[in-house]
Amino acid sequence: MGSIPTYCSYQTNSVGSLKLSPHIQFQQSCNNGVMFVSMRNKTQLAKRRATNYGTHPNSSRTPAPIVCSTGMPIIFVATEVHPWCKTGGLGDVVGGLPPALAAMGHRVMTIAPRYDQYKDTWDTNVLVEVIVGDRTETVRFFHCYKRGVDRVFVDHPMFLEKVWGKTGSKLYGPTTGTDFRDNQLRFCLLCLAALEAPRVLNLNNSEYFSGPYGENVVFVANDWHTAVLPCYLKSMYKQNGIYENAKVAFCIHNIAYQGRFPRADFELLNLPESFMPSFDFVDGHVKPVVGRKINWMKAGITECDVVLTVSPHYVKELTSGPEKGVELDGVLRAKPLETGIVNGMDVVDWNPATDKYISVKYNATTVRLQWEVSPLLPVITTYG
Helix, strand or coil: CCCCCCCCCCCEEECCEECCCCCCCCCCEEECCEEECCCCCHHHHCCCCCCCCCCCCCCCCCCCCCCHHHCCEEEEECCCECCCECCCHHHHHHHHHHHHHHHCCCEEEEEEECCCCCCCCEEEEEEEEEEECCEEEEEEEEEEEECCEEEEEEECHHHHHHHCCCCCCCCCCCECCECCCCHHHHHHHHHHHHHHHHHHCCECCCCCCCECCCCCCEEEEECHHHCCHHHHHHHHHHHHCCCCCCEEEEEECCCCCCCEEEHHHHHHHCCCHHHHHHHEEEECCCCCCCEEEEEHHHHHHHHCCEEEECCHHHHHHHCCCCCCCCCCHHHHHHCCCCEECCCCCCCCCCCCCCCCCCCCCCCHHHHHHHHHHCCCCCCCCCCC
């Protein structure tokens, strides 16, 4: 990968316009065909009907490289997406970054579990079967289209029956610090369903795009829960001539949670034995067992096309040593991890002039007037 890091803050206010901070830019970063090209003219980018190659699985057209200037089909896969389900920063990023990318001319989809009865989503009536563990499971897709983004939710009892009515909590376990025992199967199902969605969902809500996303796409897998996605992409699809040009970017939001499980659990994943070295990991922690384990995040880092994280500073932290890299620093240096995309702020959601959670609304004008009238009155801002 090139030595130039990619920085991307995001602030959005509508599908058709991206409110840019002075420092916002995409700088070129390449890795095996994944390309982010510098684009600074928002009038050129907003509301552009981007070219989308290969939307039909049987198209005879020669697949073209996925390049930002023609509009990339980008699919975020994550266990959280604000405002539907969120426990922390992951949900904020998957909620706010996709509308910003859509405003730049890309076709963007997010895929997350359907933990609850989301009233603003509709049943697509599209069902697919996936093999999870030793069972064949049927999943259904729900969908809504907001701010230029296709929001897709994977419907299955593994998600809905555990969390129903408690969205925003208990996504990963019955109590804080305790995981559901079948989390590996739950997130395998999410990844397998996510790989089917671009090929089977015929989505036509956008003014600029229609039909399935197709196979020439970029998946953005987020944190350990989706780290097996590049493994399934290679073992189940690419070797059968499907998704031949698809790429996977793996984004690390919190390296402290890696998905470490007993080594024997590798059999649950239904992956060829050749993937075992990517998962193989040794540590001395007693949970879940001492000694050799499998590590989902290690596999995601190893098998993806490019590794991203949430800031240039975090890049330095993760590669500085085993303490801050939580024993994956060596793996990240070998990849290597060079790209830190700065977490941004969605100014639609975090707008003090309209925020329903604050009693006194304000904006830049009212704050300035307050200062002119009472210059000795302190103005206190908190963030957290």
